[in-house]
Amino acid sequence: MKLDDLIDPFVNAEDGMIYYYRRSTDEIVVLVNDHFADDDSNDKLAEAIDDNRDNYVSFPIEIDIHDYQIMRDYVDQVADDRQRERLEQAISGRGAFRRFRSTIEQLGLLEQWYDFEAQAYHDMAVEWCHENDVPFEE
Numbered sequence: 001m002k003l004d005d006l007i008d009p010f011v012n013a014e015d016g017m018i019y020y021y022r023r024s025t026d027e028i029v030v031l032v033n034d035h036f037a038d039d040d041s042n043d044k045l046a047e048a049i050d051d052n053r054d055n056y057v058s059f060p061i062e063i064d065i066h067d068y069q070i071m072r073d074y075v076d077q078v079a080d081d082r083q084r085e086r087l088e089q090a091i092s093g094r095g096a097f098r099r100f101r102s103t104i105e106q107l108g109l110l111e112q113w114y115d116f117e118a119q120a121y122h123d124m125a126v127e128w129c130h131e132n133d134v135p136f137e138e
Helices: 003-011 039-051 067-077 081-090 096-106 110-131
Strands: 017-022 027-032 056-058
Touching: 003 027, 003 110, 027 039, 067 081, 067 096, 067 110, 081 096, 096 110
Parallel strands: none
Antiparallel strands: 017 027, 017 056
């Protein structure tokens, strides 16, 4: 499976959805919270997962993917002291994600941030693949 496909569940993780890698078919499947699911197909998938745990590997759920830490790591590597200080202020307290986004736009760092974030998700996916013996190609 292509690594880009394996990165998507990290980027798109959200409450109510659990992504799994199905070994037998080399595909990603999604188990959805009851509120959003087609009950019949969702129930069948849940049953298949329960009956054959070795065939399914769960991706990290939203709470396990530390978006705030990715922001923090980005801020820590910013070389310009003034920019770093502004970003540190932006990520402090409530509304950190909104302020961070606004500040990186003001500082002209949006593309650098996107590159950094993409690399962070890439690294998470590669590590997850190695930990779970999931084959991938770049």
